[in-house]
Amino acid sequence: MRRQFVRAALGVALAAGVLAATPSLIPSSAGVPAGDVAGATGTAGPSTAPVPIATLPAVTSVAAIRAEPGHGRQPPPAAPDPSTLTGYVWPLPNGRITNPFGPDWYSDNTVNRVRFHDGLDIATFCGDRIVAAHDGTVLAAGRKVDPWMGWIGSLAPSVARRDKYNLWGELPIVIVVDDDNGYRSIYAHFSKIAVTVGETIRAGQFIGWEGRTGYATGCHLHYGLFSPYATDRFGLRADVVKRTLLPAWEIARINPLLVLPSRPAPGTGGAGTSGAPAASASAGPPASPSGP
Numbered sequence: 001m002r003r004q005f006v007r008a009a010l011g012v013a014l015a016a017g018v019l020a021a022t023p024s025l026i027p028s029s030a031g032v033p034a035g036d037v038a039g040a041t042g043t044a045g046p047s048t049a050p051v052p053i054a055t056l057p058a059v060t061s062v063a064a065i066r067a068e069p070g071h072g073r074q075p076p077p078a079a080p081d082p083s084t085l086t087g088y089v090w091p092l093p094n095g096r097i098t099n100p101f102g103p104d105w106y107s108d109n110t111v112n113r114v115r116f117h118d119g120l121d122i123a124t125f126c127g128d129r130i131v132a133a134h135d136g137t138v139l140a141a142g143r144k145v146d147p148w149m150g151w152i153g154s155l156a157p158s159v160a161r162r163d164k165y166n167l168w169g170e171l172p173i174v175i176v177v178d179d180d181n182g183y184r185s186i187y188a189h190f191s192k193i194a195v196t197v198g199e200t201i202r203a204g205q206f207i208g209w210e211g212r213t214g215y216a217t218g219c220h221l222h223y224g225l226f227s228p229y230a231t232d233r234f235g236l237r238a239d240v241v242k243r244t245l246l247p248a249w250e251i252a253r254i255n256p257l258l259v260l261p262s263r264p265a266p267g268t269g270g271a272g273t274s275g276a277p278a279a280s281a282s283a284g285p286p287a288s289p290s291g292p
């Protein structure tokens with residue numbers, strides 16, 4: 001099975017994530033080659049425990065997030081527990097998981113220096129119709145979406161670099177949605193999008209076509225989920241920070257499987273392979289990834 005992943009500058013942020021609040025849900029069997037972790041310490045074995053924001057330089061705040069352009073709502077001041085989130089549907093109802101959320105050698109984000117994929121890669125075929133996973137309001141759409149992506153730190157250096165070298169075209173086409181529940185959904189790698197900033201959307205509504213913009217080995221959807229009010233962080237690999245001039249940290253992501261309806265893992269030969277989403281969200285056990 002072909003594995004798809006992203007490593008582009010902005011895709012970097014999409015590519016690595018960490019299940020901050022619930023480390024027990026991080027797949028422990030996912031192999032992270034020993035010694036491959038950039039800047040690894042001498043400790044035995046990688047740790048996937050979240051990095052508490054309190055231990056890191058404070059460079060963001062709820063007030064700053066509320067001041068972001070397009071952020072007109074007032075979500076709860078603390079990140080809601082993912083188990084309380086409802087109303088999610090699969091954004092590619094018939095897609096198979098090609099790269100799960102968790103430790104992943106090909107990703108640019110890190111959790112305690114372990115490379116980590118910060119979202120869920122789902123694939124069908126190029127040009128398939130992607131739908132909204134939840135009701136919400138479109139905060140950003142296109143390639144200039146970094147201010148809504150939960151970066152912790154200044155974006156000015158990376159923006160200046162992209163402007164100077166005309167690098168915007170290499171980024172994935174992304175939609176960021178305020179799910180109106182204290183979380184934001186990130187959809188990435190569209191070939192073309194069908195919504196506009198400020199638009200109110202409903203779960204299951206068509207929002208764009210599956211593509212491979214940005215750094216991707218094939219058409220797929222990267223689906224990410226985070227709360228601007230979360231207090232944990234994911235890192236960005238030092239070499240990527242140096243190359244892209246992006247901030248070294250992003251707000252921690254959660255595993256989308258915590259909120260997507262339970263369903264049989266596509267491609268496992270199970271009885272229910274229709275992929276039809278259930279009516280309500282469930283925090284059931286993560287489906288088995290179909291990829292390597």
Ligand SMILES: [Zn+2]
Binds near residue numbers: 014099120221222
């Ligand atoms: Zn991804």
